[in-house]
Amino acid sequence: MFRQTIILILCSLVLLSMVACSSNGAASDAPNTVHMSDTQFALPSITIKKGESINLTSDTFTPHTIANGTWDGETAKPATEPGAPRVENIQIGGNSSTSIGPFNTAGTFKLYCTIHSGMKLEVIVK
Template identity: 45%
Template sequence: MKSVTFFLAGIVLLTLLTILASCSVIDTTALPHTPIVKMGANNFLQPEVDIKKGQKIDLVNTANDQHVLANGQWQGSKQVKTTTPGAPSVNLTVQGNQTSTIGPFNTAGTFHIYCTIHQGMDLVVKVS
């Protein structure tokens, strides 16, 4: 009788351990993710983004307007194209309601991306 009780207790304990092991909690903050920057009709809805080295950025066009993105920035009404060492080369056309990815950004620093169509549409990417 004692051996049957120990056997059943062992099965119950093994079942509980199996259930606990299968219900592990995952800390999603530790999982890598791609930052999202949304674009409106003629601007970046978030004009600055902070990322870590090695990350990419997803650009989400929330409008029907086309954007042509390049390395550089607007200075008043003048487009200033720049090539910053360590920045990914950006020459990208994003159609309306489309998502595109730029990167990875493998060098720490501050990088500028702008839309060649919409004056003043600048994005600052800070990489640490």
């Protein structure tokens, strides 16, 4: 019985240290991270340098499908923009992330979630 109690205490301490050392804050984010809720990007736009990529992170269990283009009201407007990386229906499952890029051309590029009306992001590359 004493041995089982010691093992239980040790396991609890290991679990507690793992939880205490993990972080949900921005410090653990990859560079150029844009968070996504159920139906929106946390930021309407992000500015990055030429040659960089963006990291899209879903903070919920809602899946997203990302593509080049935007929303015009309730109407999806797929687009192919010269100089933009090709983004064709990239699936981002709930509570996961993916990198898009690199963006090698200066300009303003648009991405949107094909599933969620109005969910759009502007990527400004300098």
